[in-house]
Amino acid sequence: MSDLYFGTDLFSELDRVQRQMSSLFGGYPSSLRSSRSGTFPPINVGTTDESIEIVAFAPGLDPAKLDVTVDKGLLSIAGERTAEQSQLPEGARQYARERFTGTFRRVIELPQQADPNNVRARYVDGCLLITVGKREASKPRAITVQ
Known part of the structure; x- marks a missing residue:
């Protein structure tokens, strides 16, 4: 007979343990995917052959008061x-x-192929859309076989 008892719902027990571990380590995320929920603004990051695409969901903001900067591989x-x-x-x-109110700052580490001189930002329908171009050397190209 086993000395372990997990109750009837093992997954809820694992979820509880995970929450306890998260609170124990103080909520210091090691990457974008592990950032705690409720961080403002929530963002999505994706890539195409030509660029890195970042969408920050930030309704109700004045676009003139947003500050987007790139410095040493970090987008702020x-x-x-x-x-x-x-x-x-x-x-x-x-x-x-x-609903969150107050000042905020999000910093995203850009991949090495990002071109800091080719960044565009626009605010559309409550979303801040940021496009960071890729360096020419990192773009895929076809090689002709002779």
């Missing part, structure tokens, strides 16, 4: 989201708030 997105007027009726008290 900084800005501020101000608190909007409350939509609650007169005399009501707010007891929960899920």
Whole structure:
């Protein structure tokens, strides 16, 4: 007979242990994929043959107040989201708030093939779209066999 008892739901127990381990190590992510949830703005990073594509989901921001910089292989997105007027009726008290307000800064390490001199950023429908071109030497090319 085994001395181990896991209850009826092993996966919920593993999830609980994972959350405890995450809180134990202080929430220091080792990569973009391991960053904690709730980080603002949430981002997606992808690549094409020509560029690295970054989408930061940041609705309600003034594009003029966004700061996008590239320095030493790091792309930095900084800005501020101000608190909007409350939509609650007169005399009501707010007891929960899920929308982030305040200053933020996200830093993304770019791959070596990124060209820091070829970066474009635009804000469309609440999304900051950043395109970082790739260096010519890193782009795929066809070789003719003779």
